[in-house]
Amino acid sequence: MVVNITGGTTAMQHTVQQVAALAADLGRAVRRADLVDRRLPQEQRDDPYVLGELIWLDRERRE
Secondary structure, three states: OOOOOOOOOHHHHHHHHHHHHHHHOOOOOEEEEEEOOOOOOHHHHHHHOOOOOEEEEEOOOOO
């Protein structure tokens, strides 16, 4: 299971992380990811459709 914790409200991010933790407790392979745009805010507003950087927050679990 890949879990994207980018965006949404704080409550939504918390809920997504809790679901991911439950899945991991049930033995599912879970990886959390974040999408980051390191450009200045004005650059993001001027050209919003630019690919961000994918950052994995967990190590890959191998079984």
